[in-house]
Amino acid sequence: MYKVLLVEDETVIRQGLRELIVQASPQFEVVGEAASGAEALQVLRCEVPDVLITDIRMREMDGLTLVSLAREMYPDLLMLIISGYGEFEYARRAMEHGVLSYLLKPIERHELVKCLQKMQSLLDRRYGRSTLPISESSGVSEPDYGEPRKIIRSVKQHIHQHPDGDLRLQTVASLVNLNPTYLSQLFKTETGINYSDYIADARMERAKWLLVNTGLKIYDVARLSGYQSPKHFMLVFKQQMGCTAGEYRDGYSTKKPL
Incomplete structure (x- = not known):
């Protein structure tokens, strides 16, 4: 699953956006929330999200300042601006910071879905993900036991997306429904390198x-x-x-x- 940092100073709106994101695309997980740009920067110092979704008008630090600073920290971070203000100047300045899309409140579900699909496509290419079906619970492709290469490719994708996660052999083996010993042997056979x-x-x-x-x-x-x-x-x-x-x-x- 791809990690999303959601920044919005209105609690009700933030909660609604979180639910909308989860419903719109199960491949995205909101791993962090912030009520201000300053708070978001604190999260960014501890987490490396794949996507930043932020409002423009916030207390303490506006969204444009946040995306500028976030771009300095993570040059490849995908970003989406959400705002109730439709002036072209905001959109233009957002695009100068490499923001992928700009949506106006109230958010139209189909517009958000389109943005998330575009982001997922970009992230899939970045991480070399296949088009295999994805398990919503684990984020790992469902294995096809007739094709061991696909299983190992799914495991490798999971490792690269979660290097800071629990990558013990037993844990990952359970995600692809394999015996740990068998997975270890299969991994070595398919890649020529030990799992560890x-x-x-x-x-x-x-x-x-x-x-x-x-x-x-x-x-x-x-x-x-x-x-x-x-x-x-x-x-x-x-x-x-x-x-x-x-x-x-x-x-x-x-x-x-x-």
Whole structure:
């Protein structure tokens, strides 16, 4: 499932939007909510959503300022602006910040569905997702036991989308309804790499991306990449990359730590 951060200062409207998103597309999950731009920035320092949906007119910090700052933190973040104000200037300024769409209140369900479908298509291509049916409960494609390659592709997609999640073999095996030992053997056969090694590589790739493309502090990078201990992360990073996480960031990124 793709992660959504929803920002709206009116509680009733925010709750309504959350329900509308869930009903409109089961492939999106609202993992964070904020009542202001400032509050949203705090969430963005702890979470890496796939989509940001925000109102324009809010107290403390307006939506346009938020999307500008969010774009600095996450250059690839997909964003949707929602507002009760229909002036062209707002839409123009939103598009300057790379906002994908601009919807007016009251939200028409079919318009939101179109936006979410467009975002899902972009995210599917980004993550290399197949067009296999998706399980609403797990976010993993339903397995076709006649085609092991599809099962492993689904598992790999789940790993890359949830590097900070519970990726224990037993947990993921249950998501695709396989015996853990069998899944381990199948994964090695299909990929040529051990399941645990693949997870380690995926988490390291996420950490490198976060270091280069965000200003998150090292301990946040570690946590969002699936490392429970920042000290362990720094040790592993140094062993694998031959430099510290800070040195890697300095060499490849112009972002400043938050």
